[in-house]
Each structure stands twice: as C-alpha cells, then as structure tokens.
Amino acid sequence: MEEHQPPCSVELTESMERSECLRISRLISRHGILFWLLNGLIIASLASVSALVAEEQHQRISGIAGDVLEDDPVGRLKVFVYELPAKYNTKLIQKDSRCLTHMFATEIFLHRFLLESPVRTLNPEEADWFYTPVYTTCDLTSNGLPLPFKSPRMMRSAIQYISIHWPYWNRTEGADHFFTVPHDFGACFHYQEEQAIQRGILHVLSRATLVQTFGQRYHVCLKEGSIVVPPYAPPSRMQSRFIPPSTPRSIFVYFRGLFYDPGNDPEGGYYSRGARAAVWENFKNNILFDISSEHPATYYEDMQRSIFCLCPLGWAPWSPRLVEGVQFGCIPVIIADDIVLPFADAIPWEKIGIFVDEKDVPMLDKILASIPPEQVLEKQRLLANPAMKQAMLFPQPAQPGDAFHQILNGLARKLPHDSSIYQDSGQRVLNWTTGPPGDLHPWFGDKAS
Numbered sequence: 218m219e220e221h222q223p224p225c226s227v228e229l230t231e232s233m234e235r236s237e238c239l240r241i242s243r244l245i246s247r248h249g250i251l252f253w254l255l256n257g258l259i260i261a262s263l264a265s266v267s268a269l270v271a272e273e274q275h276q277r278i279s280g281i282a283g284d285v286l287e288d289d290p291v292g293r294l295k296v297f298v299y300e301l302p303a304k305y306n307t308k309l310i311q312k313d314s315r316c317l318t319h320m321f322a323t324e325i326f327l328h329r330f331l332l333e334s335p336v337r338t339l340n341p342e343e344a345d346w347f348y349t350p351v352y353t354t355c356d357l358t359s360n361g362l363p364l365p366f367k368s369p370r371m372m373r374s375a376i377q378y379i380s381i382h383w384p385y386w387n388r389t390e391g392a393d394h395f396f397t398v399p400h401d402f403g404a405c406f407h408y409q410e411e412q413a414i415q416r417g418i419l420h421v422l423s424r425a426t427l428v429q430t431f432g433q434r435y436h437v438c439l440k441e442g443s444i445v446v447p448p449y450a451p452p453s454r455m456q457s458r459f460i461p462p463s464t465p466r467s468i469f470v471y472f473r474g475l476f477y478d479p480g481n482d483p484e485g486g487y488y489s490r491g492a493r494a495a496v497w498e499n500f501k502n503n504i505l506f507d508i509s510s511e512h513p514a515t516y517y518e519d520m521q522r523s524i525f526c527l528c529p530l531g532w533a534p535w536s537p538r539l540v541e542g543v544q545f546g547c548i549p550v551i552i553a554d555d556i557v558l559p560f561a562d563a564i565p566w567e568k569i570g571i572f573v574d575e576k577d578v579p580m581l582d583k584i585l586a587s588i589p590p591e592q593v594l595e596k597q598r599l600l601a602n603p604a605m606k607q608a609m610l611f612p613q614p615a616q617p618g619d620a621f622h623q624i625l626n627g628l629a630r631k632l633p634h635d636s637s638i639y640q641d642s643g644q645r646v647l648n649w650t651t652g653p654p655g656d657l658h659p660w661f662g663d664k665a666s
C-alpha cells in the first residue's frame with residue numbers, strides 16, 4: 218500500500234494544484250481512503266482502496282453467508298426436466314434470438330443448465346423437483362421488450378400438457394414443481410404494478426415454487442417460498458471489460474438510465490414511484506453525481522471508476538444494475554422500498570449495499586457523503602470476493618457457486634417436501650377457471666393466438 222502511486226496527473230489535478238494533490242496522496246497512503254472537502258466540492262479519492270481490495274481478494278465473505286454461497290448442491294436433490302413441444306421454448310429463440318441476451322434470459326439458461334447438470338434425473342419416480350421449461354418472456358416487441366400478455370395462456374397450456382402426459386402434476390398440483398418467471402412482476406405477468414397486483418399470481422402456479430427476479434416484501438406478486446434470483450446479464454460481455462483493479466474510483470455517484478418514462482407514464486409519478494425523477498431533479502447539477510439518461514459506450518468502465526452506483530426501482534424494483542455493480546465493485550445504492558434481493562437468505566446484502574428509502578432521495582448526497590470511509594472500504598472488500606461476483610452470474614458453461622448453483626441450493630434447502638403436499642388421487646384444490654377471462658383462451662403457439 219505504501220508503494221502505491223496516487224494519480225496526481227489525471228482526475229485529481231483537474232480540480233486542485235499539484236502540491237495539494239501530493240499532500241493528499243501522502244494522506245491517502247497513510248489512511249487508505251479520504252473524503253476531502255474543498256470549496257464546497259467533496260473530492261472522494263480511493264486510489265489505494267483497490268490495492269487493499271486486491272490484497273484481500275482471497276478472503277471469503279465472513280460468517281454463515283460465505284458457507285451458504287459455497288454449498289455444493291450435487292447429491293442433495295434430483296430434478297426431472299419435462300420435455301415439452303418446441304413451441305414452448307426452443308422454437309421461440311429461433312424466432313427471436315434477442316431472448317438470449319436480454320435481462321429475462323434466465324428462463325433459457327436455467328433450462329440448458331438443468332439438461333446438463335448432474336442433479337438431473339431421467340427417472341421421474343426418483344425426482345425431488347420437476348421443471349417445466351416455458352420461455353414466457355421470449356415474445357418481444359420490435360424494440361425488444363417482452364410482451365407478457367400471452368404468458369398466462371402459454372403457462373396454463375404448458376401445465377395442462379404436463380398434467381395430461383405425466384402423473385406427477387396431479388399428485389401435488391404443482392407443489393413439487395418449480396418454474397422460472399423472470400418478468401417484471403414474476404407470475405403476475407404485467408409490467409405495470411397496479412395491473413400486476415390486480416392480476417395476482419397466475420392461479421395454476423399458486424402451489425408451485427417460483428424462481429423470479431421480482432422481490433418485494435408484502436407484495437401479492439411475491440409468494441412465500443419463491444426463490445429470488447439476479448436478472449440475467451451476459452457474463453462474458455461484462456468480464457471482457459474489466460479494467461485494472463488499481464484504477465482509482467474518481468466518480469462519486471454514477472447512474473445511467475431513464476428518469477422518466479413519458480411513453481408509459483405521461484403524467485409522471487408511477488414510473489419508479491417518482492424516485493428516479495427525484496434523483497434527476499435534485500442532483501442533475503450536483504458535481505458529486507455523474508448521472509444521465511444517455512448510455513455511453515464506456516458504461517462498464519465508468520462503473521469501475523465509481524464508488525457508488527445507484528440502483529433505483531424502475532417499473533419493477535429490480536434491474537441489472539445490481540449485478541453490474543457487484544461485478545464492477547461499485548457499491549450498489551438500492552432505492553426500492555421493501556425490495557427482496559437475490560438469494561437474500563445466503564448473501565448479506567445489508568453489509569454490501571446501501572439502502573436508501575424512496576422518500577429520502579432528496580438527501581442522497583448527504584447520506585452517501587456521510588458514510589464512514591471504513592464502511593466504504595468494507596463494502597468494497599465484500600464486493601471483491603470472487604464468490605460474490607460468481608453468485609450473480611449465469612455463465613456458460615456453469616461454474617461452481619454461480620447463480621445456477623445458488624438456485625439449486627435454494628431448492629435443496631426446501632427438502633424434504635412435507636408429506637401433506639401429496640393429494641389423494643382425484644383430489645383437486647386448484648380451480649382452472651379462476652382468473653381474467655382473457656387468460657382462459659387456449660394458446661396455440663405460432664398460430665393465431
């Protein structure tokens with residue numbers, strides 16, 4: 218650390234004299250980190266933090282969380298993967314390959330992973346869990362966003378299919394089945410919250426375990442027992458953009474993305490419940506905030522040069538920024554009340570991120586500037602743990618400790634199933650005609666549906 222050369226030529230010198238910079242450099246080498254108030258500007262320099270971080274990369278996240286992250290699910294569960302007609306899955310990718318890279322791609326890669334996984338069994342009689350591979354978010358508009366409107370019919374159709382062709386669905390009406398529902402509000406299948414709430418979780422999924430990106434406490438779209446996962450962000454795309462870890466973090470707060478969604482929310486206030494608008498209105502001229510709606514080509518590099526990365530809710534509370542923040546060592550500032558973060562039973566998010574209430578956005582500058590440097594350093598150390606980064610990714614091929622393994626760990630922790638899930642033959646609890654009448658129409662795939 219003593220040898221580390223602080224950068225007196227680049228970012229810092231833009232706002233101070235060289236002698237001043239050298240003085241700070243000495244302070245930095247002594248204290249590792251410095252927040253310095255000058256002429257009303259806070260200059261946050263973390264030149265030697267990365268050195269510290271590199272030093273401690275071999276350390277594990279302390280405590281139980283680390284142990285859970287490293288659990289090996291193989292041998293603890295067996296999964297049977299239903300074989301469905303291609304119209305429910307692979308055919309959709311042929312139609313639109315953008316589904317392979319968008320943030321909802323978990324449904325595709327989890328399917329592929331399970332087909333190759335040692336936990337897969339070809340004998341359904343010995344399975345603990347059943348997986349139905351339906352790609353409900355692979356029906357895209359021309360601008361690449363999923364249309365969730367047919368998803369309920371597609372899902373019902375797939376469940377009807379497995380319930381007719383195998384005896385296992387009827388045995389529990391889904392209680393030992395899991396499904397990936399990566400859309401904004403999971404199995405509520407609508408991107409606008411009010412409508413999602415009104416719809417509720419698709420009734421035929423109400424006994425199943427859901428693997429979803431949506432997580433918010435006390436919300437009808439998050440059923441108890443769901444497994445909340447990170448959104449899909451292409452691992453190699455991010456990993457190819459790593460810059461040297463010794464690069465100073467000269468940006469205090471970073472955000473790129475929408476502040477308003479005039480197309481879908483012309484009056485304002487619904488989108489992001491106004492939180493993103495408040496970020497813009499309060500801090501657009503604040504020198505500590507590097508925020509804009511323009512996505513630059515250097516987005517990933519910029520995150521590696523930033524201390525804090527804002528992760529405000531959009532339509533849903535979650536976004537890929539959390540995954541990106543973790544990959545790039547930028548402390549996620551989570552602005553989404555009651556959010557449930559991915560694998561929250563295994564990852565100590567409260568130690569890693571900063572949580573700011575939506576109503577406190579106007580004080581964001583003061584909140585962030587008052588975090589003690591030791592805390593910043595500790596969070597950066599946790600983020601630098603390779604196990605932490607791995608748990609947020611769905612790499613191909615899969616790797617130990619990645620998000621696939623965390624999902625399996627979550628499923629394994631739910632075993633053994635309670636014997637009460639098994640129903641007498643002919644006993645039915647689910648009502649197939651519950652739900653909006655539009656959802657009851659049959660689904661045919663490609664044909665007029």
Ligand SMILES: *[C@@H]1O[C@H](CO)[C@@H](O)[C@H](O)[C@H]1NC(C)=O
Nearest residue numbers: 380381382383384385387645
């Ligand atoms: C499961 O139950 C449904 C009716 O509830 C029935 O139509 C179907 O044939 C049953 N499946 C099997 C494999 O017996």
Ligand SMILES: *[C@@H]1O[C@H](CO)[C@@H](O)[C@H](O)[C@H]1NC(C)=O
Nearest residue numbers: 646647648649650651652653
């Ligand atoms: C199933 O739900 C429909 C619509 O909500 C309702 O009309 C019907 O009575 C229900 N059937 C049973 C058996 O509860």
